[in-house]
Amino acid sequence: GEDVEQSLFxxxxxxxxxxxxxxxxxxxxxxLYWYKQEPGAGLQLLTYIFSNMDMKxxxxxxxxxxxxxxxxxxxxxxxxxxxxxxxxxxxxxxxxTALIFGKGTTLSVSS
Amino acid sequence: xxxxSQSPSNKVxxxxxxxELRCDPISGHTALYWYRQSLGQGLEFLIYFQGNSAPDxxxxxxxxxxxERTGGSVSTLTIQRTQQEDSAVYLCASSLGVAGRDxxxxxxxxxxxxx
Numbered sequence: 684g685e686d687v688e689q690s691l692f693x694x695x696x697x698x699x700x701x702x703x704x705x706x707x708x709x710x711x712x713x714x715l716y717w718y719k720q721e722p723g724a725g726l727q728l729l730t731y732i733f734s735n736m737d738m739k740x741x742x743x744x745x746x747x748x749x750x751x752x753x754x755x756x757x758x759x760x761x762x763x764x765x766x767x768x769x770x771x772x773x774x775x776x777x778x779x780t781a782l783i784f785g786k787g788t789t790l791s792v793s794s
Numbered sequence: 795x796x797x798x799s800q801s802p803s804n805k806v807x808x809x810x811x812x813x814e815l816r817c818d819p820i821s822g823h824t825a826l827y828w829y830r831q832s833l834g835q836g837l838e839f840l841i842y843f844q845g846n847s848a849p850d851x852x853x854x855x856x857x858x859x860x861x862e863r864t865g866g867s868v869s870t871l872t873i874q875r876t877q878q879e880d881s882a883v884y885l886c887a888s889s890l891g892v893a894g895r896d897x898x899x900x901x902x903x904x905x906x907x908x909x
Contacts, residue, residue, distance in 0.1 A: 716897075725900045725901050725902040725903050728899060731897060781839035781842055781850075782829075782837075782839070784837040785836070787836065
């Protein structure tokens with residue numbers, strides 16, 4: 684069945700770049716998403732990429748998609764303590780289908 | 795504009811009681827989703843509503859779970875005879891439901907604790 688895998692933890696120092704990786708199995712995925720969840724809060728959409736794109740940049744965020752290897756990454760440049768949160772990778776197929784989430788990567792940023 | 799809202803934010807109940815969780819989607823969003831986030835299970839899809847179509851209930855874990863969406867807007871998720879394993883954060887999301895513009899936006903969730 685469909686599956687999305689992420690590493691569970693990442694620890695970086697303030698000012699460094701963070702790279703969070705994700706792999707998925709559904710080759711029919713059309714959109715891939717990154718959501719951020721801060722403690723006690725809901726999911727905040729960070730960015731998404733359409734499956735026919737290789738890269739998307741949005742301010743400090745860079746998303747890379749390797750469709751052949753079904754690998755997605757999120758790079759956060761100049762990581763700040765406010766970036767500490769859980770980051771979820773999610774994929775879906777056609778419109779109107781549910782998101783399939785990874786278990787989330789907890790990013791810890793130390794000053 | 796206003797985002798997705800959910801109520802209550804926290805609910806503590808006793809095992810065996812029924813609970814109702816409410817979701818107000820973003821105005822104009824025709825698609826509405828319920829997910830459950832529990833420790834060790836991550837985020838699981840529960841049910842999906844799109845316009846006037848029959849809902850996709852394929853993610854509901856048991857027949858104790860049901861959901862309604864009245865007037866194509868507000869949705870209520872009902873859990874009957876709650877069990878301790880129902881303790882989780884229940885998240886609602888809505889989207890435009892249009893191909894190419896179907897990004898899901900989430901509410902803050904309802905934290906359910908079953909004692």
